[in-house]
Amino acid sequence: MFDFLLNPKIAQALVVWAGAACTLGIYSILYKENKVFRFFEHLFIGLGTGYTIAITWNDILGPRWWKPMITEGKWYFFFALPAGMLFYFVYSKRHAWLSRLIFGVSFGAAAGLAFQGFAAKFFPQLQRLAATRFTDLAESKSSDAYALTPFSAALNNFLGLVILSCVMTYFFFSFQPKDKPAKIVAKMSMSGRWVLMFAFGAIFGSTIMARMSLLIGRMYFLIHDWVVVTLLGGT
């Protein structure tokens, strides 16, 4: 009955039509709130959840847990199941303490990894900033894409230190701006706020570009894949 689906051209056309219906259904929210949008919203959530469960079983649980436990004699893999189930005791008032066992282990591991991750990400940046003296013109001799002129390198390092200090000061709330040193701290704090705003402005500009890019992708699909190729038979 459904043999026609084996025809690649028909299958491809159906996929494109389904994609077009989903795209238009989701974009219908731009006109006003409606039931079509709600339907496709739920459809996407359901599809995403089902897809994730299937992939997790196919790529992780099946080959790395179930198969070794059942066919390769690694029976002790079974203990991963009750350990994982401990998470769900959080929903029981009486047995919630059991969930704390597994949460404690997870938090401990996560905390250790987070510390290492912080060091791996930020220490090289701090090292670069600290190790480059204002008079060190090595950067200007570098052949990398970020090579700066001597003056720019010195100015860049100086600005980096000033901005770092100001932004850190903005998050330092222990001073009341009454005496003179505290007033300096308050001014640094305000400067930190300004440079943070500049950074957020740059991120917002990039966000506009990202959102436009996503719309471009969907418009290309609707105009090219759906109308031109599927409906009009073009290329």
Added chain:
Amino acid sequence: MTFGQRLQKLDRRWLYLLTALVIGIPFLPGVRVPVPAPVIQPQTRAYYQAIEDLASDPVESKKLVIVAVNYGAGTLAENQSQCEATLKHLMRKKLKFALLTFIDPQGRDLGLRLAERLGPSRGYTYGQNWCSFGFRPFDGVNQILKTMSTDMPGGVVTDAKGAAIESLPVMAGVRSADDVGMVINFASTQSIDVWLQFFSRPDKSALPVLYAPTSIMAPEAYPLLRSGQLKGMLTGLKGAIEYEALLKEPGFATSASASLSWAHFLIIGLVILGNVGMYLEKKRV
């Protein structure tokens, strides 16, 4: 109603329609909207050059390139064009690569299908020249990448098609991070940190890490470029346009450049109009 009031009370749906028209018109058949050649940013050039350098090194070019496909259908327009251009570049340079996904499970199939589409015409065969490690959940990726950095077969175990990873010719001799020549991460959410954490090899020469995030995430990554932790970066769709220009192989990103440019003009114009409306209204009141 004054002009200022009209601007302030304009139904936003007209703006949506205008945006759709500005973006859609350049895609209509027969329409050619002129756009100047893209200005190549340093991070894009460095991204391109890092792959060229890897390919020209007789030792490093034999190593595996790990391509992390960490995006889903939601950011196809940005990440897929970046990924497609990069895979074309890797295939042009005959570098062997492995795909891995650990953020969005959709990335597993998006990457797999992309490589399967590009591979045959470029002489790339699954298992011989490239493979896919499949999807690993982000909750456990720390442990998996840590294991992979010292024991690649033990960390990966099986590929996306269920085969033992050691049985694939492309993985011959790949035992640890030392046998990896480069990591390229395509991302729709924060995911670069784990590579810096486990594959940075602080005691040895740094493993080149390239980053291709969406435009939103790019500003946060600039400090990583300056510190040398990243060797190059593609900034969203704009980065993909520049990269395709460097490769001299136009793709979706190049065809989208007119829409992207005109959409920016429109947004800037609307921001100015909105401020004019606000100014006129304030003045009137």
